[in-house]
Amino acid sequence: MAETQPQQQTQTASDAAFLQPSNYVGFDTITTQIENRLVKRGFTLNVMLVGSSGLGKSTLINTLFSTHLEDSSGRNSIYEPIERTPEIKVTSHDLLENNVILHLNVIDTPGFADQVNNNHCWDPLTKYIKDQHNQYLRRELNASREKFIKDTRVHCVLYFIAPNYYGLSNLDVQVLKKLTEVVNVVPVIAKSDTLTLDERTNLKRVLQDQFSHYNLKMYPYNNQYDDRLSSEEVQFNKDIRSMLPFAVIGSEDIITTSKGETVRGRRTKWGMINVEDVTQCEFVYLRDFLTRTHLYDLIETTSLQHYESFRTKQLTALRENVGARNSTQSQAVSHSQSQSQSQSQTQQSQSQAFQQHH
Numbered sequence: 450m451a452e453t454q455p456q457q458q459t460q461t462a463s464d465a466a467f468l469q470p471s472n473y474v475g476f477d478t479i480t481t482q483i484e485n486r487l488v489k490r491g492f493t494l495n496v497m498l499v500g501s502s503g504l505g506k507s508t509l510i511n512t513l514f515s516t517h518l519e520d521s522s523g524r525n526s527i528y529e530p531i532e533r534t535p536e537i538k539v540t541s542h543d544l545l546e547n548n549v550i551l552h553l554n555v556i557d558t559p560g561f562a563d564q565v566n567n568n569h570c571w572d573p574l575t576k577y578i579k580d581q582h583n584q585y586l587r588r589e590l591n592a593s594r595e596k597f598i599k600d601t602r603v604h605c606v607l608y609f610i611a612p613n614y615y616g617l618s619n620l621d622v623q624v625l626k627k628l629t630e631v632v633n634v635v636p637v638i639a640k641s642d643t644l645t646l647d648e649r650t651n652l653k654r655v656l657q658d659q660f661s662h663y664n665l666k667m668y669p670y671n672n673q674y675d676d677r678l679s680s681e682e683v684q685f686n687k688d689i690r691s692m693l694p695f696a697v698i699g700s701e702d703i704i705t706t707s708k709g710e711t712v713r714g715r716r717t718k719w720g721m722i723n724v725e726d727v728t729q730c731e732f733v734y735l736r737d738f739l740t741r742t743h744l745y746d747l748i749e750t751t752s753l754q755h756y757e758s759f760r761t762k763q764l765t766a767l768r769e770n771v772g773a774r775n776s777t778q779s780q781a782v783s784h785s786q787s788q789s790q791s792q793s794q795t796q797q798s799q800s801q802a803f804q805q806h807h
């Protein structure tokens with residue numbers, strides 16, 4: 450009995466407050482146990498692609514996951530119609546890497562600036578995002594709740610900015626304002642091979658200024674006081690924010706270099722671009738950030754921040770509605786009670802009058 454009793458040890462300042470068992474108990478394996486469960490279930494990531502038609506949305510998502518997930522709209526002849534996404538389209542894929550299953554849902558959206566009047570063209574997007582939150586909330590509040598609620602909430606919006614010299618258009622600003630309020634938005638400069646290095650640096654600076662001028666909060670957020678994050682993570686997020694938007698190039702083609710290496714890239718008249726070369730574009734930074742360092746944080750932030758604020762608003766509104774309904778009902782009841790009281794008083798006086806009369 451005495452050997453198994455945990456005893457207090459003061460090893461370092463940080464674990465001074467913890468009791469350390471004198472023998473190995475094994476509860477440290479809980480991390481492996483959790484990992485096994487999670488790996489068995491797999492992870493779900495829902496990525497929404499937003500930007501004008503032809504900015505390379507489909508190509509980039511295929512490049513990111515090294516898989517052909519979406520058809521790109523490149524044409525082989527002028528007679529082929531230009532493919533446009535007329536409505537929100539969700540495609541689902543199960544990817545497997547070293548035993549880990551990723552249920553990836555790609556939400557393709559109608560291109561912006563495709564219409565003559567682009568007013569409120571963001572409505573279907575914000576509606577889709579809110580509808581997914583709503584569905585999740587309903588499932589959560591169900592009396593017979595599912596063991597694992599299917600997660601269709603959008604974890605990340607990849608927002609494609611055209612490679613121009615002036616930065617965000619008015620439409621971009623309006624759309625980004627709406628989106629950044631309800632979802633994690635990661636901005637990218639599309640087709641950055643069309644910009645010279647100076648133009649790219651300049652455009653990045655303009656965009657950074659516009660983000661702060663219009664107060665557009667891009668992901669990762671400045672969660673300095675978030676106790677989930679270590680100081681290194683806070684610093685890392687700060688470094689990433691200073692790099693936004695990532696200047697990317699997408700390609701589905703595998704090409705062979707003069708040295709005989711096969712790389713993912715674009716062959717042009719004047720040479721070739723290796724998409725995975727960090728001296729040529731920031732695609733690798735984006736991929737590492739989305740898949741290797743922040744994949745779980747995107748999912749968690751969606752749940753703890755965006756969904757939570759939606760949930761709070763909905764439940765508060767519901768409570769207020771119920772409260773208002775109850776108070777009208779109780780007013781109605783008290784009104785009918787006072788009516789019946791006055792009726793009984795009248796009856797009483799009538800019966801007194803009746804008795805006096807007889």
Ligand SMILES: Nc1nc2c(ncn2[C@@H]2O[C@H](COP(=O)(O)OP(=O)(O)O)[C@@H](O)[C@H]2O)c(=O)[nH]1
Nearest residue numbers: 502503504505506507508521522523640698699
């Ligand atoms: N120069 C260049 N062209 C690209 C890039 N990404 C895609 N494209 C081309 O742009 C065209 C439209 O791409 P697509 O992915 O269908 O655009 P989406 O309409 O936004 O989905 C295709 O011909 C692609 O090959 C890029 O980074 N640079």
Ligand SMILES: [Mg+2]
Nearest residue numbers: 506507521522
């Ligand atoms: Mg497309």
